[in-house]
Amino acid sequence: MPTDRVPVVFIHGLWLHSSSWRPWVDLFESLGFDAVAPCWPGEANTVESARRQPEAAAGFGIDAVTEHFAQIIRSYDTAPVIVGHSFGGLFTQKLLGMGLGRAGVAIDPAQMKGVKPLPFAQLRSGFPVLGNPANKKKAVSLTAEQFHYGFGNALSQAESDQLFEKWAIPSPGRPLFEAAFANFSKNSPAAVDTANTTRGPLLLISGRQDHTVPDVVTRASYKQYGGSSAVTELKQFADRGHSLTVDSGWRGVADHVLEWLARQGVQPRIGSAG
Template identity: 75%
Template structure:
């Protein structure tokens, strides 16, 4: 009979609660995986609680968040697949480059050090945080209008508003500053060892209408990973924005991730026993 299921660690990015992964976790469970979506440091178990206690998430940076998830990965009984969206995608790349995880999927990932393109839409999406240097130490929330531009530009406005009400939370401003100024810092927390030859396979996914993590940014990260002989793939979705993991088209993205994992020999069940 089947042995233990392969774990999957889902990592969300700024402004979405970990509960936004629930449909993905249900699907991955059906496919034989054992998924979890751990909270970020300071994040409360529910959206409502996190909104009430915004100060608890303030001040955390990329290194602290990566270290938090590294401990989660190391605590598991089996090597997991790591799937991250936005800043979760950046953290996925960092963890994989550190030799953690059997495979990684970075969906519309935040920019890593070495990525040069800086499209206007990305600057505008980050402006609610970057406009005030004091936000580096604060938790910052988006308005529905800001969420519409940064996440929901490729979906109907009523759907964007629904997702805003259901999943958005305050998030620390610090990671955005760290990523935005990564190329000016010798030891940036947004650095990834893209040349690691022994890391697991990596899939980068890009929504080509994404304002927050534009396609040019994901393509530039893909080019950096070409320095490694380890497997790296890129999949672009022409009509998708930054909401692609949570909007009504999420299952098409999730199905592609499952198909890709299968091509890399990663199945939901770890193997067979007598």
């Protein structure tokens, strides 16, 4: 996919539609990046359609979704920046470890193999899926209350409900089961090549009030990169929950990402100075 601008591929996680990245895409585009936010495999193009067709997204696991985005990234002539939230953050790390992407940003990334902390808040957030083994083959929806606990706990009930109505969709249960049992599986799809020294720079971001991926989990993921000389940095946002990419404070997170990319020498246009 030829372009004279630096591409950016945004990857969402469970229970948010790809269009939830629209403010980020618009911002990055306005600054000269070539930004896209593709759907997961089986995901309909609109929130309304995704809600009407939950079965279309059922059954896709970590490997299938990773390969889906790997094909998109390989289609570019210029290696894209990869920015992912939640499970999108896990895919970002897997793709970067595979040598794909110019740089990666993993925001509240889902738990990779090797990460040991499992806080109660994380278990409670995942219970709507993990509480029923049959959900591994299904696409599961959250209620507004479950969304408020897992995503919007740092927000007012009203703002959380607005985000739920605007962006929430059913999502496949398989990735959550695969991540939850990663440390009991020798060949877990949730494994990441954290020792890769030739990969692009990686920024991990944590919301310190996050229930779905608590700060301790992101910090444990960061420590997994201790054996790599590649650039790996951690940024923690106090008083922010799992909704930090879509709530009213999203711009502060986006601005930090842009500043970090600039420090890594990633400019909006190839060869440009700004």
